[in-house]
Amino acid sequence: xxxxxxxxxxxxxxxxxxxxxxxxxxxxxxxxxxxxxxxxxxxxxxxxxxxxxxxxxxxxxxxxxxxxxxxxxxxxxxxxxxxxxxxxxxxxxxxxxxxxxxxx
DNA sequence: CTGCTGACTGGTA
DNA sequence: GTACCAGCCAGCA
Numbered sequence: 001x002x003x004x005x006x007x008x009x010x011x012x013x014x015x016x017x018x019x020x021x022x023x024x025x026x027x028x029x030x031x032x033x034x035x036x037x038x039x040x041x042x043x044x045x046x047x048x049x050x051x052x053x054x055x056x057x058x059x060x061x062x063x064x065x066x067x068x069x070x071x072x073x074x075x076x077x078x079x080x081x082x083x084x085x086x087x088x089x090x091x092x093x094x095x096x097x098x099x100x101x102x103x104x
Numbered sequence: 105c106t107g108c109t110g111a112c113t114g115g116t117a
Numbered sequence: 118g119t120a121c122c123a124g125c126c127a128g129c130a
Contacts, residue, residue, distance in 0.1 A: 005127070024112055028126090037112040039127040045111050046128090059112065066111030074111090 005031060009043050016056040019081045020098040021090055023060050041065070056081075062093030 002010070008031040016022050022030075024037040024044075033039070044054045045068060055077040059065035064085065067074035075085045084091040 003127075028112090033126075035113085035124080036126050038110060038125065039112090041111040042109085042127065043111095054111080057111080060114080064111090068111075071111095 005033065005036070005039070006043050008032060009040055010047065010050065010052055013044075013047075013052050013054065013057055016053060016098050018053075018056075019083060019096065021056050021058050021078070021083060021093070021096050022098045023058060024065065025060060026097070026099055027057055053077075056098075058090060062090040064088055064090070 009027055012027050012030040013022075024040045025034070028034060028036040028040045031040070040057070044052075044057055045066070047054050048068065055067065055074045057065065064071060064074060078085055078090070083096060090096060
């Protein structure tokens with residue numbers, strides 16, 4: 001069974017709109033634990049198979065972060081939503097970043 | 105309980 | 118710009 005924190009994190013990630021991205025820290029904050037970015041990463045790693053757009057969760061400063069060793073797939077999914085990636089960074093990160101998730 | 109392990113982050117050099 | 122580092126925290130042995 002998932003812990004409360006895990007469920008909250010998954011719920012938050014599911015609210016990220018297509019074409020937008022959020023950092024592990026943003027998700028952690030939205031889930032109520034601003035400093036649990038690493039824990040969020042662990043949850044994303046184990047979120048395979050679930051109905052969760054984990055590819056929209058990236059690292060700080062627009063860096064891609066990980067994707068179970070399948071970064072190419074992460075880039076492809078983002079590109080399919082109109083999010084361009086170059087030099088290992090999401091372009092227009094500041095504009096595409098989804099903050100304050102949970103407040104609408 | 106203790107002690108790792110990370111899809112992390114912000115600070116410093 | 119890059120590199121290293123301490124702090125962080127859920128999950129698991």
